[in-house]
Amino acid sequence: MGKTIAEKIFSEHSDTDARAGDIVIARVDFCFVQDGTGPLTVRQFEKMASRVFDPSKVAAFLDHSSPPHTKELANDHKFLREFAARTGCIVEDNGTGICHQLVVEKYACPGQLIVGADSHTCMAGGLGALATGMGSTDVAAIMAFGVLWFRVPETFKVDIRGRFSKGVYAKDLVLRLIGDLGADGATYKALEFHDSPRLHAADRFTICNMAIECGAKAGLFASDAVTARYLKSVGRGSAWREVKPDRDATYERTLQYDLASLEPVVACPHTVDNVKPLKDVAGTPIHQAFIGTCTNGRIEDLKIAASILKGRRAAKNVKLIFNPASAAVYKAAMKAGYLAVFVEAGGIINPPGCGVCAGVHQGILADGEVCIATQNRNFKGRMGNPNAEVYLASPAAVAASAITGKITDPREFL
Numbered sequence: 001m002g003k004t005i006a007e008k009i010f011s012e013h014s015d016t017d018a019r020a021g022d023i024v025i026a027r028v029d030f031c032f033v034q035d036g037t038g039p040l041t042v043r044q045f046e047k048m049a050s051r052v053f054d055p056s057k058v059a060a061f062l063d064h065s066s067p068p069h070t071k072e073l074a075n076d077h078k079f080l081r082e083f084a085a086r087t088g089c090i091v092e093d094n095g096t097g098i099c100h101q102l103v104v105e106k107y108a109c110p111g112q113l114i115v116g117a118d119s120h121t122c123m124a125g126g127l128g129a130l131a132t133g134m135g136s137t138d139v140a141a142i143m144a145f146g147v148l149w150f151r152v153p154e155t156f157k158v159d160i161r162g163r164f165s166k167g168v169y170a171k172d173l174v175l176r177l178i179g180d181l182g183a184d185g186a187t188y189k190a191l192e193f194h195d196s197p198r199l200h201a202a203d204r205f206t207i208c209n210m211a212i213e214c215g216a217k218a219g220l221f222a223s224d225a226v227t228a229r230y231l232k233s234v235g236r237g238s239a240w241r242e243v244k245p246d247r248d249a250t251y252e253r254t255l256q257y258d259l260a261s262l263e264p265v266v267a268c269p270h271t272v273d274n275v276k277p278l279k280d281v282a283g284t285p286i287h288q289a290f291i292g293t294c295t296n297g298r299i300e301d302l303k304i305a306a307s308i309l310k311g312r313r314a315a316k317n318v319k320l321i322f323n324p325a326s327a328a329v330y331k332a333a334m335k336a337g338y339l340a341v342f343v344e345a346g347g348i349i350n351p352p353g354c355g356v357c358a359g360v361h362q363g364i365l366a367d368g369e370v371c372i373a374t375q376n377r378n379f380k381g382r383m384g385n386p387n388a389e390v391y392l393a394s395p396a397a398v399a400a401s402a403i404t405g406k407i408t409d410p411r412e413f414l
Contacts, residue, residue: 002245003249004251009129021154024149028146032060033136034116036358039079041136052089053145055090059091062077073360103116109231109236110242115134120133125218126204131208154252155190156255161257173257189216207221222244265278267391272376288372292374314347319363320346321347322349323357324349330352359384366385368387373398
């Protein structure tokens with residue numbers, strides 16, 4: 001009987017013939033925390049051990065409050081820096097970027113098992129790694145011992161066919177999928193995405209990033225030529241290896257999506273699975289447009305937004321905010337001239353990091369304000385104010401809406 005990608009990775013990391021539903025003790029290749037989850041994780045770790053299992057495989061990312069805007073957060077950053085200095089583990093400091101983006105740029109490899117103290121760790125599945133988020137105590141145990149128990153997830157096969165129509169993007173596909181499955185429709189499942197290699201790496205990262213939003217344990221693409229090109233582009237071509245499911249793998253469920261049949265969609269307040277065709281909410285006034293985050297803050301996303309914003313300005317009283325996902329993305333956007341386009345459009349450019357996505361700083365909404373954003377969550381209060389509303393959409397839709405001051409179909413500008 002053939003195996004899914006998840007079954008193969010867990011078999012390799014547990015030295016067992018792992019199948020869906022099995023409990024295994026598996027070796028972890030890389031684990032990390034961020035500045036929101038890190039202090040608790042470290043304090044739990046210190047109850048278990050004094051040394052991390054392998055300093056080269058443990059990292060702390062200072063990204064959610066980058067740079068910190070309160071003394072309490074500054075002290076958390078100091079605490080994590082001191083822990084890294086004491087143990088020798090990796091620290092990615094303010095301004096380097098968002099943990100999930102840096103993981104795919106610098107650390108994740110096909111076939112690895114990766115755990116992060118952040119729910120969107122599953123983004124690294126775009127490179128063929130099984131990456132998943134866990135709580136602080138579980139991650140602390142991995143930091144100490146390098147292993148943890150896992151239940152091997154059942155897998156949903158998501159068969160992707162065709163090509164996107166003009167003005168439709170990977171964000172529309174993953175929002176449509178979440179809307180179809182519901183917020184708990186894939187709880188503790190692996191979503192294994194099958195496509196002829198037409199989706200580029202940035203698309204795959206966007207899709208896998210949001211796998212958790214329908215409850216999935218992981219999102220996974222096979223490692224193929226697209227993966228190899230991406231790894232080569234970030235200077236890690238030697239990290240490539242083929243990772244793919246067997247032809248006779250068993251899936252709990254199969255879903256099919258024809259990209260050509262999709263249209264722009266939005267996730268409406270206050271849940272990610274409240275997905276509607278954009279045309280149904282077109283004309284809704286907005287006060288803020290936010291482009292960035294680990295979901296859609298890559299150079300490909302900024303290029304899409306810049307192509308719409310070039311030569312235009314954001315509507316009066318609309319705050320247009322950009323957060324590049326990493327320093328590498330920031331530099332590439334400068335070189336391509338996208339940052340100049342954003343400034344000329346009246347935009348505000350924040351440093352690489354999470355920005356307002358987590359509702360901590362750099363664009364908190366006022367009472368009654370509406371934001372359209374490229375981030376991955378729109379829960380009540382997600383952007384710092386429970387009396388505000390957040391719609392989720394593609395970078396193109398956010399850019400178009402910024403210009404008109406209301407939710408707008410991006411195809412009007414393409």
